Amino acid sequence: MRAMVYRGPYKVRVEEKDIPRIEHPNDAVVRVTTGAICGSDLHLYHGMMPDTRVGMTFGHEFVGVVHEVGPSVQNLAVGDRVMVPFNVYCGSCYFCSRGLYSNCHNVNPNATAVGGIYGYSHTCGGYDGGQAEFVRVPFADVGPAKIPDWMDEEDAVLLTDALPTGYFGAQLGDIVEGDTVVVFGAGPVGLFAAKSAWLMGAGRVIVIDHLEYRLEKARSFAHAETYNFVEYDDIVVHLKKATDYLGADVVIDAVGAEADGNFLQHVTGTKLKLQGGSPIALNWAIDSVRKGGTVSVVGAYGPIFSAVKFGDAVNKGLTLRMNQCPVKRQWPRLFEHVRNGYLKPSDIVTHRIPLEHISEGYHIFSAKLDDCIKPLIVSTAA
Amino acid sequence: MAEIPTPYTAGKPALKESAEQLRDRIPGWGVDLDPADRPSFPREQPGIQTGAHWDFPERQPEEWPRERSIEHAFLTPVFGTSTPPAGLSGAIRKYAYARFSEGRAAHWLLLIAADRVDAWEHHLGSFATLRPDNPVTETGVLSEFSGHGVRSRFGQKRADVNHQWMDPLIVGGPWVLAGLGAVAAVRGLRRAAGARR
Numbered sequence: 076m077r078a079m080v081y082r083g084p085y086k087v088r089v090e091e092k093d094i095p096r097i098e099h100p101n102d103a104v105v106r107v108t109t110g111a112i113c114g115s116d117l118h119l120y121h122g123m124m125p126d127t128r129v130g131m132t133f134g135h136e137f138v139g140v141v142h143e144v145g146p147s148v149q150n151l152a153v154g155d156r157v158m159v160p161f162n163v164y165c166g167s168c169y170f171c172s173r174g175l176y177s178n179c180h181n182v183n184p185n186a187t188a189v190g191g192i193y194g195y196s197h198t199c200g201g202y203d204g205g206q207a208e209f210v211r212v213p214f215a216d217v218g219p220a221k222i223p224d225w226m227d228e229e230d231a232v233l234l235t236d237a238l239p240t241g242y243f244g245a246q247l248g249d250i251v252e253g254d255t256v257v258v259f260g261a262g263p264v265g266l267f268a269a270k271s272a273w274l275m276g277a278g279r280v281i282v283i284d285h286l287e288y289r290l291e292k293a294r295s296f297a298h299a300e301t302y303n304f305v306e307y308d309d310i311v312v313h314l315k316k317a318t319d320y321l322g323a324d325v326v327i328d329a330v331g332a333e334a335d336g337n338f339l340q341h342v343t344g345t346k347l348k349l350q351g352g353s354p355i356a357l358n359w360a361i362d363s364v365r366k367g368g369t370v371s372v373v374g375a376y377g378p379i380f381s382a383v384k385f386g387d388a389v390n391k392g393l394t395l396r397m398n399q400c401p402v403k404r405q406w407p408r409l410f411e412h413v414r415n416g417y418l419k420p421s422d423i424v425t426h427r428i429p430l431e432h433i434s435e436g437y438h439i440f441s442a443k444l445d446d447c448i449k450p451l452i453v454s455t456a457a
Numbered sequence: 458m459a460e461i462p463t464p465y466t467a468g469k470p471a472l473k474e475s476a477e478q479l480r481d482r483i484p485g486w487g488v489d490l491d492p493a494d495r496p497s498f499p500r501e502q503p504g505i506q507t508g509a510h511w512d513f514p515e516r517q518p519e520e521w522p523r524e525r526s527i528e529h530a531f532l533t534p535v536f537g538t539s540t541p542p543a544g545l546s547g548a549i550r551k552y553a554y555a556r557f558s559e560g561r562a563a564h565w566l567l568l569i570a571a572d573r574v575d576a577w578e579h580h581l582g583s584f585a586t587l588r589p590d591n592p593v594t595e596t597g598v599l600s601e602f603s604g605h606g607v608r609s610r611f612g613q614k615r616a617d618v619n620h621q622w623m624d625p626l627i628v629g630g631p632w633v634l635a636g637l638g639a640v641a642a643v644r645g646l647r648r649a650a651g652a653r654r
Contacts, residue, residue, distance in 0.1 A: 082576070082579065082580075082590055082595050083575075083576030083577075083579065083580065083590075084576065084627075084628065085596050085624065085627075085628045086590070086592065086595035086596055086628070087595060087597075088591075088594065088595045090588075098517055098518070098538060099514075099515065099517040099535055100515055101514070101515070122572060122573075122576075125565045125568035125569050125572065126550060126568040126571070126572065127572055128539070128540040128542075128546075128572070128575060129540070129575050129576055129578075129579040130539070130540040130579070131539050131540050132539070147510075147515070149510065150508060163535075163537075165509060165514050165534070165535065166507030166508055166509030167507070167509040167511055167512060167513065167514060171507055171509070172503065172504065172505065172507070173501040173502060173503050173505065174497060174500070174501060174502045174505045175500070175501065176507075180533070181513075181514055181533050181534050181535060182533055182535050182536065183533060183536070184523055184524070184525035184526065184529060184532050184533040184536045185524065185525065185526055185554070186526050186528075186559055187526055187528040187529060187559060188559050191537070197524075197537070197539075197540075197550075198568070200536060200537045201536060201537030201538065201539050201540070202537035202539060203537065203539040213535050214509070214514070214535070216508045216509065216510065217507050217508045217509055242496075243497070246495050246496070246497065246498075249492055250492075251492065252476070252487070252490055253472050271489075273479070273483045273485070273486050273487075274485050274486065274487070274488050274489045275487075275489045275490065275492075275495070276476075276486070276487045276489075276490040278472045278473065278474065278479070279472075279473055279474075285614065285615055285616040285617070286613070286615060287613060287614060298482065298483050303614055304616070305614045305615070305616050306614065318463075318470070319462045319463040319464075319470050320462040320463060320464055320465075321462075321463045321464045321470065322464075335616040335617045335619075335620075336616055338619050338620060341620055342620060342623075345620075346620065346623055346627060348569060365464075378559065378565050379562070379565050379566075379569075380562065401497055404496050404497040405496045405497060406496075407496065408489070408495070408496040409496070412485065412488070415485065416484060416485075417484050417485030417488060418485070433597075434594060434595055434596065434597035434600075435597040435599065435600035435603070435604075436597070437597055438596060438597030438598060438600045438601075438604075439597070439600050439604045442601075442604075442606070442609075442621065442624075443609065443615070443617065444600065444601070444604035444605060444606055444609040444610075445603075445604035445605050445609060446609070447604075
């Protein structure tokens with residue numbers, strides 16, 4: 076089969092690989108029809124995530140058709156069109172049995188501090204991902220779901236990570252009616268978080284980024300008030316003034332470990348790897364939320380220490396909430412919202428890239444060329 | 458005297474728009490207003506139905522000694538089988554897993570170091586294959602032309618332009634140095650061979 080493979084920081088290519096096989100009785104092998112590059116894949120691409128091995132196939136957002144099933148699979152059959160959450164999880168451990176699917180303890184031997192994620196380094200379990208023609212899907216009776224007949228395939232792909240994660244980010248904010256919500260980051264997750272904040276009754280939604288085309292999308296797609304932090308000497312002070320010196324009730328960090336906004340932090344963290352990335356978005360979140368407010372973190376952070384202003388969080392009495400999204404718990408409600416037209420996930424798709432052009436896709440997305448917001452990958456096996 | 462800003466007194470700031478105005482302007486506004494009626498609430502729900510029909514999953518065969526965190530009691534029943542550890546990078550990785558817990562910086566810094574060793578093991582190894590690494594095609598840098606590289610960056614108030622100039626140095630620099638080193642080595646060998654004649 077054809078598959079994207081990592082060749083070292085900033086380098087990927089397509090190679091011929093063996094089609095995955097059934098390695099466990101509850102495995103399925105899925106033929107990928109549409110995949111995506113996620114903003115968090117860029118952390119791998121930039122060499123930020125420990126134990127990212129040359130030869131690995133990335134990709135945790137994909138949908139496809141069941142190609143083969145293991146002997147204990149009961150809920151799926153060959154030929155089913157399925158969407159697969161980015162979480163690899165068993166459904167039966169201490170954490171899964173309480174609904175913490177993204178924190179599964181039975182699928183990631185490499186680390187206890189993170190669950191399993193498709194195509195996301197060995198730190199997340201060493202599973203090859205879906206930027207390929209075929210992918211192994213462990214626990215096929217637990218993770219995947221059949222794509223409803225009425226659902227568009229591109230909407231389904233965005234329901235495997237980006238939309239649930241954005242909605243989850245808003246949910247972790249514990250928004251109550253009338254709250255002022257600030258979202259750092261106008262990438263796919265930030266856009267969905269902003270859109271979801273309205274569904275939860277926000278009175279005001281503000282999105283911060285430095286890319287004008289993404290801020291335009293935040294205005295048109297997510298109905299948000301927007302500010303480009305480059306235009307302000309100090310975005311935190313600006314946000315304080317914009318909220319009558321109070322601060323926001325809820326701030327959502329939808330940026331993660333490679334934030335721009337502070338040159339020194341970016342260079343020391345992201346380029347020189349002297350800390351686990353650049354935590355400026357998280358620090359801005361801590362600074363710009365009101366005392367007693369909530370900071371929700373759904374941006375991707377790795378396991379290495381970062382210079383986070385924790386003392387301010389303590390002294391302001393903040394609630395910090397964060398996790399990888401347990402995607403399948405979000406699906407029933409999100410399916411309703413898509414069906415009712417409240418959310419149209421594929422509206423943010425800007426690029427559809429053939430698998431054979433994956434190197435260009437990564438570069439365009441990483442360098443933010445061509446007004447790229449969300450690139451999908453069209454499989455050659457589709 | 459100017460009005461006193463919100464946090465200095467007890468009152469809440471007035472909403473910019475009423476619920477009715479927001480509902481008219483934004484499709485679906487407030488449909489998930491009740492925090493107790495949102496998905497994955499409460500966070501932990503013992504006994505949630507997941508589709509699992511086992512108490513403990515059957516164990517996946519271990520086809521090579523699978524590295525694992527020493528914070529795990531044993532090898533997890535299911536695991537990824539992508540890219541087994543090999544070479545010097547593999548040895549560093551195995552040591553990081555066997556010796557240091559996830560709570561130790563050494564664990565992660567060794568893994569990051571192994572990643573860099575891994576990349577160069579493969580770059581050098583690729584020159585002994587029919588498909589050597591090609592930093593031009595693998596970085597996708599040619600999409601600078603198709604993706605409007607100049608127009609996308611300049612006149613756009615982008616913060617990342619401040620550091621993007623470093624990327625070619627970070628990615629291409631080691632290749633240039635390796636090339637210069639190879640040229641110097643070949644010249645040295647030639648000179649040594651000439652001196653022997």
